[in-house]
Amino acid sequence: MKVRVIANRDGGAFIRDGSLGERLSAALEAAGIQADVRLTAGEDIAAAFADAARAKGLDAVVAAGGDGTASAAAAQLVGTKRRLGLLPLGTLNHLARDAGIPADLDAAAAVIAAGHAMPIDLAEVNGRVFVNNSGVGLYPDMVRFRAAEQGRGRSKRWAMLSASLRALRSFRRRRLWISAPGVETPIRTPLLFVGNNRYRASLFALGRREALDEGELSLHAVRAKNRAHLFLAGMRGLIGRLDQQRDFITLYTTQATISSDRPRLTISADGETFSIETPLEYRIRPKALRLIVPAPQ
Numbered sequence: 001m002k003v004r005v006i007a008n009r010d011g012g013a014f015i016r017d018g019s020l021g022e023r024l025s026a027a028l029e030a031a032g033i034q035a036d037v038r039l040t041a042g043e044d045i046a047a048a049f050a051d052a053a054r055a056k057g058l059d060a061v062v063a064a065g066g067d068g069t070a071s072a073a074a075a076q077l078v079g080t081k082r083r084l085g086l087l088p089l090g091t092l093n094h095l096a097r098d099a100g101i102p103a104d105l106d107a108a109a110a111v112i113a114a115g116h117a118m119p120i121d122l123a124e125v126n127g128r129v130f131v132n133n134s135g136v137g138l139y140p141d142m143v144r145f146r147a148a149e150q151g152r153g154r155s156k157r158w159a160m161l162s163a164s165l166r167a168l169r170s171f172r173r174r175r176l177w178i179s180a181p182g183v184e185t186p187i188r189t190p191l192l193f194v195g196n197n198r199y200r201a202s203l204f205a206l207g208r209r210e211a212l213d214e215g216e217l218s219l220h221a222v223r224a225k226n227r228a229h230l231f232l233a234g235m236r237g238l239i240g241r242l243d244q245q246r247d248f249i250t251l252y253t254t255q256a257t258i259s260s261d262r263p264r265l266t267i268s269a270d271g272e273t274f275s276i277e278t279p280l281e282y283r284i285r286p287k288a289l290r291l292i293v294p295a296p297q
Helices: 012-016 020-030 042-054 067-077 094-099 105-114 138-151 156-169 227-238
Strands: 002-008 034-040 060-065 083-088 117-125 128-130 133-137 174-180 183-189 191-196 199-201 206-209 217-222 248-253 255-260 264-269 272-277 280-292
Touching: 002 020, 002 042, 002 067, 002 083, 012 020, 020 034, 020 105, 034 042, 042 060, 042 067, 060 067, 067 083, 067 094, 067 128, 067 280, 083 094, 083 105, 094 206, 105 280, 117 191, 133 138, 133 174, 138 191, 138 264, 174 217, 174 248, 183 191, 183 217, 183 248, 191 255, 217 255, 217 280, 248 255
Parallel strands: 002 034, 002 060, 060 083, 083 280
Antiparallel strands: 117 128, 117 280, 133 191, 133 264, 174 183, 174 255, 191 217, 199 206, 217 248, 255 280, 264 272
8 A cells, every 4th residue: 555644744743752753654664554754844734735636656645643634635635536544643633533543553554554435524614624613703712722822831631721711701702694595593602613514512612523424514603691601501511411402503504604794704623723704605515535444343
């Protein structure tokens, strides 16, 4: 099996472990894979995946990193028949987790070597592809706060807690308008999630997905009217008592337009934040990517 591996050398895992590139190559070799491993600067990741998507003689392209690296790969491989393998080396690795890909490097390499691929859905907002979810409101704030905390050397769990508290202090509700097939409604919400397929809803993060190929978006708008309501919803979330009807406005659809009275909004997608023009045009792209996953038992 011949693959090209694109790894973000500026990612936290490679910065913390200078020998990670060598261990990555060793794991692939031990699995019987002929790998062209390229440690790439963060700003060059998209171009590296674009080149790999066009390269001849490859059985698969492999993204070594977190959800941001996987998202960059998906954006270049979307609609092609080339398979994508994942070596989950990031902070959260939500796509790998939901696809059942093991976090252990050797075990993940063995999954790639087996080569079992399934078509999965991708989502996009204003043409920008994402593999997991996008957020409007407090969640992009929390993503920025979490990255800052981790940049100071804080653990993932502590950074998430600290970022959630900071986001709570910056509470404000956004005036938005949702247009979808059969739905036209204004909402005021501090937090809107748009997921690629159905998530089990929690408050400051979305839970696991049961499937990656059901061809739909899931929208969750938090109903909280003030900090106290949001805090109480957070407490219910900690003990597993969030109520889908009481705590969220939920919609499942194939496309949705999110309008605002602002010309631009800061949103998140797969753990990255950026400013984007409104309205936000979300849509699902069914089975647009072939992902290498563990073979079914």
